[in-house]
Amino acid sequence: MNRLLGLGAAAGLAAGVFALGLAEVIAGLVAPPAAPIIALGDVVVDNVPAGLKDFAISTFGSHDKQVLLGVAYLVAALLSALAGVLSVRSRTGVAGTWLVLGLGALAAFAAATRPESTAFAALPSLAGAAAGMFVLKTLARLVREHQAAPPATASRELTGRRAALGLGAVFAVGVATGGIGNWLGARLRGAETSREAVRLPTAADPAPALPSGVEVGVKGVEPFITANDDFYRIDTALSVPLLRAEDWSLRIHGMVEQEVTLTWDELIGSDLVERDLTLMCVSNEVGGDLTSTARWLGLPIEPLLERAGVDGQADMVLSKSSDGWTAGTPIQALTDGRDSLLAIGMNGEPLPLEHGFPVRMVVPGLYGYVSATKWVVDLEVTRFDRAEGYWTPRGWSALGPVKTSSRIDVPATGDEIPAGKVMVAGIAWAEHRGIDAVEVRIDEGEWQPATLAAEASVDTWRQWYLAWDATPGSHRIDVRATDRDGAVQVGETAPPAPDGATGWHWILVTVT
Numbered sequence: 001m002n003r004l005l006g007l008g009a010a011a012g013l014a015a016g017v018f019a020l021g022l023a024e025v026i027a028g029l030v031a032p033p034a035a036p037i038i039a040l041g042d043v044v045v046d047n048v049p050a051g052l053k054d055f056a057i058s059t060f061g062s063h064d065k066q067v068l069l070g071v072a073y074l075v076a077a078l079l080s081a082l083a084g085v086l087s088v089r090s091r092t093g094v095a096g097t098w099l100v101l102g103l104g105a106l107a108a109f110a111a112a113t114r115p116e117s118t119a120f121a122a123l124p125s126l127a128g129a130a131a132g133m134f135v136l137k138t139l140a141r142l143v144r145e146h147q148a149a150p151p152a153t154a155s156r157e158l159t160g161r162r163a164a165l166g167l168g169a170v171f172a173v174g175v176a177t178g179g180i181g182n183w184l185g186a187r188l189r190g191a192e193t194s195r196e197a198v199r200l201p202t203a204a205d206p207a208p209a210l211p212s213g214v215e216v217g218v219k220g221v222e223p224f225i226t227a228n229d230d231f232y233r234i235d236t237a238l239s240v241p242l243l244r245a246e247d248w249s250l251r252i253h254g255m256v257e258q259e260v261t262l263t264w265d266e267l268i269g270s271d272l273v274e275r276d277l278t279l280m281c282v283s284n285e286v287g288g289d290l291t292s293t294a295r296w297l298g299l300p301i302e303p304l305l306e307r308a309g310v311d312g313q314a315d316m317v318l319s320k321s322s323d324g325w326t327a328g329t330p331i332q333a334l335t336d337g338r339d340s341l342l343a344i345g346m347n348g349e350p351l352p353l354e355h356g357f358p359v360r361m362v363v364p365g366l367y368g369y370v371s372a373t374k375w376v377v378d379l380e381v382t383r384f385d386r387a388e389g390y391w392t393p394r395g396w397s398a399l400g401p402v403k404t405s406s407r408i409d410v411p412a413t414g415d416e417i418p419a420g421k422v423m424v425a426g427i428a429w430a431e432h433r434g435i436d437a438v439e440v441r442i443d444e445g446e447w448q449p450a451t452l453a454a455e456a457s458v459d460t461w462r463q464w465y466l467a468w469d470a471t472p473g474s475h476r477i478d479v480r481a482t483d484r485d486g487a488v489q490v491g492e493t494a495p496p497a498p499d500g501a502t503g504w505h506w507i508l509v510t511v512t
Contacts, residue, residue, distance in 0.1 A: 005085050011139035012084020012096065013077055019100065019132025020076065021177030023107075027124040028180070033114065033323065034121040036107035036128060037072050038239045043110045044068065069238060079103060087140035096140065097133040104129020115324025191242035195357050198245055198350040200297060204271035207295055213454035216465045218425040220410035224456070224463065225276070226292035228347050233354055234281045234290060234368065236390070241322045241375040245350075245358035250342070254318075254381035257309025264358065267342065270299050275339045278431055278460045280402055282367035283496045287407050287505035291429065293460055296362050297345030301334045301379075304342075310335075310381055318387045319361055320378040327373045328389035328398060329363060331381070338364055338432055339459065342376070364459035365432030367400035367500060397499035404430040404489045406438055406464075406481035406505060413507035419472050422511075424450075425465035430483035434458030437482040440466045443475055450479075458484065470511045478506040 020036060027035040033042070079099065087096030107125035111117060215224050245264050252260040274297045284290035305317075310331065317329045334340045340363040344351060351357040356374030363371035369391045380387070384398055392398050406428035411417055428435045434455065439447040453463035468477075480489040493503035 005088070007143045008085040008088030008140065009081035010084065011088065011143055012080045012082065012136060015084065015100070015132050015136035015139055016076060016080025018135050018173060018177075019080075019104070019128040021173065021180075022131050023124040023128030025177050025180055026127050030120040030123060031111075031118050032242065033239045034111040034117070034124050035239070036104070036111070036125045037069065037076065039111035039114065039121075039125065040107050041068055041072050041238045042114060042236070044072075076103075083136060084140065087136055088143050097137055100132045100136060101129050104132065190244050191353055191357065194244040194246060195350050195353065198268075198344075198358070200345045200348070200350060201268060201272060203274035203297055205273040207274040207276055208457075210276070210456055211454040214456050214463070216425055216451070216453045216463045218410060218423045218463075218465050220412075221425045221463055221465075222289075222409055222427050222461075224293060224453075224460075225347065226294055228294070228349065228352055228355070231292040231294060231346075231355065232279075232281060232290045234283060235374060236325055237321075237323055237374075240354050242353065243322055243358055243375055248358045248377070250359065250377060250379065252304060252308045252379045252381070254379075255311035255314040255383070256305075256381050257311075260304065260308045262304065262342075267299055267359070268344065272297055272299055272344075273339065273341065274345075275341070276456055276460050277339065277341075277362055277364045278429055279362065279368055279372055280429070280431070282369050282396065282400055282500050284501060285496060286405070286493070286501050286503040288501075291461070294346050295348065296341055296343045298341030298343035298359075298362065301340045301342060301361070302337070304379075305331070305335060305381070308381065314381045314383055316382055316384045316387065318380040318382050318389065319373040319376050320380070321373050321375040322377050323375065325373065326388075326390045327361075327368075327370050328384065328387060328392060329361075329366065329371045330399060333363055333366055333371070340364070340371075365402055367402055369396060370398070370400035395498055400499060402429065402431045403500045403502060404428075404433070404435075404481055404483040404487055405501075406479045406489060408477060408479050408505055408507050411477075411507065411509050413509070415507075416510045416512055417470060419470050419511050422468045422470040423465055424468050424477055424479075425463065426479060426505075427461045427463055428479075428481040429461040430458075430481065430487075431461075432459055433487075434484035435462040435481055436484045436486070438462075438464040439480055439482075440468075441478050442468065444478070447480070472511050474508065474510050476506055476508055478504045480504045 023036050083096040083099040104125045108122035111121040111125055248264045250262040274295060276293060276295050278291060278293040281290035315331055317331055317334055318326055319329060320326045343360050343362045344358060346355060351360060359376055360374040361372055361376050370389060407426045409426040424440055428438045438450040438452060440450050441447045448466060450464040450466040455462055482488050490502040491504050495501055
């Protein structure tokens with residue numbers, strides 16, 4: 001019996017891999033986000049409580065999506081194995097095949113009800129489920145024939161070979177088709193090819209040269225400009241939207257005098273500006289790394305809103321990405337002269353696909369969940385009492401100004417360091433206000449002023465350092481910042497939800 005159940009589980013797993021692989025191929029042809037695991041994962045992301053979302057980001061950081069997908073595939077494997085066990089335990093195998101159909105129908109419903117769904121959204125899951133039912137029924141019959149054959153006979157050996165070959169072939173085909181499906185989705189959408197063809201224009205208003213001394217020169221401190229590959233990524237897209245620049249357009253509508261549609265050709269032919277700006281995720285814990293700085297190339301948003309003619313009663317712009325994600329941004333932050341951009345370039349390159357290619361929003365001074373919409377395709381001028389961004393009904397604040405914060409990069413907590421002169425260094429930020437001072441204290445003693453690096457702008461972070469005469473023993477080091485408005489970083493510890501973490505970053509080190 002144990003052998004029968006094991007073979008049944010293997011049959012179910014092989015059939016599940018085949019079904020998912022076929023669904024991936026069909027999704028690659030008609031709609032990559034409609035792949036069963038992606039569709040179900042998107043539903044989970046959309047409905048996860050704010051606290052659990054914050055836990056996932058704080059625990060796994062930018063790898064939260066990979067973890068979610070890994071868990072989803074594990075659950076799918078377990079359910080497939082269960083379907084196989086149910087199939088081999090009965091002559092008809094009806095219970096197992098109905099379980100496969102039920103899972104396919106659930107995934108099809110999830111895909112069909114997504115904001116970006118198409119008429120073919122349910123097809124990948126339903127076709128995969130149908131194929132999975134047929135394959136499972138066939139494999140279960142081979143397993144039952146093998147078990148029914150008399151032991152130590154030619155018939156037993158023959159049916160065993162048939163079952164093994166069937167299981168192996170189905171599993172291999174499933175893995176191969178899954179890979180083909182992923183390749184097809186990217187290839188047929190042409191997003192990478194489109195990105196490679198983009199030639200960024202020279203900025204009409206280039207970024208000012210970085211001042212001498214913008215970096216303190218202490219090893220281990222975050223570089224002033226973050227490389228694209230190292231730039232933090234937090235969003236809800238399990239499947240990166242694959243847009244072609246030449247097909248992109250932006251609709252500006254709502255409480256405006258006239259609706260405006262901006263095309264890619266118009267955008268790239270406009271007078272673009274280049275700015276160094278720091279972005280931050282609201283889920284960043286005290287001392288966390290969900291913040292980065294890049295040199296952005298883009299079109300200011302304010303003139304576009306002026307062109308549309310904003311109603312004086314409007315106070316919010318609801319931006320929407322191509323996959324349906326939304327953010328509610330105060331109109332003030334888009335019209336007060338700050339460098340709020342529709343960005344197309346990042347550190348001298350077209351935006352990477354995962355960072356919003358072809359166009360994303362960048363708004364200094366606000367957390368990303370209320371401003372930094374990637375793959376942006378729609379701006380609706382409205383009011384906060386009429387519309388909500390994606391995260392607001394999930395427990396996060398409607399407004400998201402970045403809080404004055406600082407971080408110790410070196411030494412790291414738990415380090416053992418030799419006695420003598422030690423450089424304590426890190427970064428501080430108060431986006432769109434600027435950093436006026438950073439202070440460090442040792443063992444909860446007096447606060448000591450740190451030396452600040454040169455300031456590039458009030459919209460970027462600022463490096464700092466303190467030369468500390470370290471004495472043997474265990475020591476606690478705290479840091480706090482003061483912004484240009486005179487506000488001192490809040491010392492009371494609070495979690496990221498609902499509007500950003502507070503508290504002083506501190507570390508423990510041992511001096512030998």
